[in-house]
Amino acid sequence: GAGVSQSPRYKVAKRGQDVALRCDPISGHVSLFWYQQALGQGPEFLTYFQNEAQLDKSGLPSDRFFAERPEGSVSTLKIQRTQQEDSAVYLCASSPGTVQNQPQHFGDGTRLSIL
Amino acid sequence: AQRVTQPEKLLSVFKGAPVELKCNYSYSGSPELFWYVQYSRQRLQLLLRHISRESIKGFTADLNKGETSFHLKKPFAQEEDSAMYYCALSGRFGNNRLAFGKGNQVVVIP
Numbered sequence: 001g002a003g004v005s006q007s008p009r010y011k012v013a014k015r016g017q018d019v020a021l022r023c024d025p026i027s028g029h030v031s032l033f034w035y036q037q038a039l040g041q042g043p044e045f046l047t048y049f050q051n052e053a054q055l056d057k058s059g060l061p062s063d064r065f066f067a068e069r070p071e072g073s074v075s076t077l078k079i080q081r082t083q084q085e086d087s088a089v090y091l092c093a094s095s096p097g098t099v100q101n102q103p104q105h106f107g108d109g110t111r112l113s114i115l
Numbered sequence: 116a117q118r119v120t121q122p123e124k125l126l127s128v129f130k131g132a133p134v135e136l137k138c139n140y141s142y143s144g145s146p147e148l149f150w151y152v153q154y155s156r157q158r159l160q161l162l163l164r165h166i167s168r169e170s171i172k173g174f175t176a177d178l179n180k181g182e183t184s185f186h187l188k189k190p191f192a193q194e195e196d197s198a199m200y201y202c203a204l205s206g207r208f209g210n211n212r213l214a215f216g217k218g219n220q221v222v223v224i225p
């Protein structure tokens with residue numbers, strides 16, 4: 001596709017369940033980012049991949065959060081034993097290279113609601 | 116640590132009036148500054164970045180390192196400018212992850 005694709009668009013889970021969120025970046029994009037956006041807030045950085053290497057996971061809020069990008073394209077963000085505070089929109093973004101001033105291209109996000 | 120502050124959450128302006136969205140940042144190095152916009156039912160997209168020094172959709176933003184600001188301006192607001200605007204910073208973290216402000220909701224009144 002032409003842009004970053006995320007699935008599912010909406011996810012409802014019960015507290016304690018595990019969830020997996022998928023991101024298809026723009027083809028050929030080296031850099032991939034995950035952000036978490038709580039209601040009324042700006043996006044907050046979670047983790048960064050350069051190809052298949054996870055170079056920065058400093059933004060992951062706990063060890064319940066895990067991300068992977070095994071072949072350097074599609075990425076999955078997994079949240080184990082979900083809690084209510086995990087409710088947010090999860091955004092994926094990609095950029096062509098690793099230069100500082102390159103713009104990031106965002107997906108529509110996955111809106112996660114934990115009951 | 117890096118921080119981006121957008122002090123006004125909601126800004127209502129009449130069509131044809133000037134718009135100014137304030138953005139201040141805190142960063143010890145040389146940052147790259149961006150404005151992203153999210154129109155209703157659309158994804159977050161880049162509006163402009165300071166390094167390009169360009170005007171997009173009539174918007175401009177000037178990086179003022181002395182005041183650590185990157186305010187977004189447009190002389191005459193249009194109805195299609197109604198959207199959510201986010202100021203963002205990319206520093207030399209080893210990658211180009213973005214630090215966002217909380218955003219400004221702009222409503223242009225016809």
